[in-house]
């Protein structure tokens with residue numbers, strides 16, 4: 001058992017969590033449990049044994065009442081007891097009955113242990129598979145999915161909804177199956193004991209089941225509402241904690257608290273509405289069941305008095321009746337759990353079925369080492385339907401060229417850059433690198449050829465060394481140190497007591513903006529891609545930090561095709577070509593001198609910035625990057 005589990009654990013770590021896309025809830029569930037069919041078979045057998053033992057337990061009592069205490073003859077299926085070497089003494093028969101009771105319970109206990117052991121294993125591994133499958137899917141969705149979905153709500157599904165499924169699989173599902181088997185078994189035995197009596201006794205069951213089914217719908221709708229509100233609450237909390245600096249800076253703690261208060265109260269109200277519906281089910285079922293039991297007691301007493309039924313048979317019948325209604329009552333209670341699990345599955349399925357992915361052609365090829373010729377051919381792109389952000393853009397960037405992209409804010413500069421690594425695909429037109437449409441390359445291969453330094457370098461929680469090697473994990477320690485030296489980062493890293501092993505990112509040491517950018521540059525140097533996209537890499541830095549970062553950038557840019565997006569025109573005035581973007585079109589293109597001579601938008605922007613720099617510093621402030 002242990003070895004099997006260990007093996008499964010190792011597989012769960014190693015298996016790629018890829019699974020065919022789910023189409024319906026049932027196919028999702030079947031796909032999830034399929035790998036565990038041997039365990040499911042063991043569970044089923046153990047369940048049969050557990051149910052059988054539970055059905056057998058009242059019979060020793062009947063033997064004691066009817067055959068040991070009373071004088072009823074032994075039923076024909078028990079005559080073999082007379083052949084035992086125990087003799088025919090009543091107390092010996094009582095000893096057999098008592099031992100049988102212990103045996104039934106012990107076997108039932110063993111079956112129950114096996115059941116729980118394997119059910120919990122299946123539940124844990126199914127939850128593990130679900131989490132991994134969802135994360136795998138989410139990591140590959142197009143960025144446009146995240147433009148319209150809150151991360152907090154997704155977190156809530158990956159954690160809470162998966163836990164709901166896990167709890168359902170490990171507790172409720174097993175109970176439902178055992179209950180169903182028990183009901184079938186008890187009905188058969190009750191028919192054996194007294195069929196017409198049984199028919200009358202259980203005639204109330206269809207009404208109970210109808211009632212339960214009717215309520216299941218209402219409970220499910222209420223549960224949907226509760227989960228929606230709970231996910232909303234996680235989203236509010238996640239956003240608030242993520243924006244903690246802005247909240248402190250603007251003193252908006254009260255506003256954020258109010259937001260949580262509102263959504264938290266909505267969650268409470270939704271949960272109370274759901275409880276109102278849920279709490280009706282149990283009492284109604286209990287009352288219906290008590291009518292039925294009362295009838296059996298009354299009618300049973302008259303049958304015993306008339307000598308048609310033995311006291312033992314009535315006791316066993318009553319014991320079965322309570323066993324029969326207990327799973328029916330459980331089913332009523334479980335309506336809530338079933339509804340919760342259905343809602344959780346639907347929410348998980350919604351994520352798994354999202355198809356906003358950047359598709360890779362089946363015959364896509366790895367581009368290998370690209371030279372870096374980039375062509376935009378009549379590219380049109382919109383984030384939202386029918387609202388183009390780029391209109392018919394055409395650009396030509398030759399391998400090894402350093403080009404600048406500038407233009408007013410919101411004109412589409414960053415959007416242009418994000419189409420090259422296929423963060424998004426254009427609506428019309430195409431983008432070619434070295435003469436091949438980027439959609440003909442594998443996504444991973446294409447992105448390996450592109451390095452980024454953005455306005456803010458995002459540090460991953462881990463050591464500085466891991467952060468530098470993030471884009472190429474196989475980089476050696478020597479390569480990492482060399483990259484840090486070229487990025488002007490080595491000296492400040494060595495000043496930390498733990499050097500390259502210093503923890504950064506969440507909860508780790510916090511680096512200044514300039515230091516973070518230099519880590520970002522070292523990261524791009526280690527990745528060593530022929531195409532480099534610099535999106536306002538110095539925008540958030542002061543003059544001193546900017547100088548050091550620009551020096552590092554010079555080292556990084558050498559020998560690569562570089563696209564620099566910036567508002568600071570002085571940083572691109574030595575570029576081989578500058579594209580001026582306005583309202584999603586290329587308004588002008590040329591070298592710095594050509595654009596100044598043209599005397600249009602670029603020249604206006606440049607002169608405006610020139611005057612500002614003179615005013616601020618008393619002399620022009622030159623932060624140019626020499627290619």
Ligand SMILES: Nc1ncnc2c1ncn2[C@@H]1O[C@H](COP(=O)(O)OP(=O)(O)OP(=O)(O)O)[C@@H](O)[C@H]1O
Nearest residue numbers: 147383384389407408409410411412413414415416
């Ligand atoms: N993820 C997004 N979803 C929807 N619209 C977006 C998204 N990102 C940008 N936009 C919109 O697209 C337009 C172009 O944005 P983009 O970021 O490319 O401009 P930009 O020229 O780089 O601006 P800036 O100089 O301010 O960085 C803007 O109107 C912006 O509001």
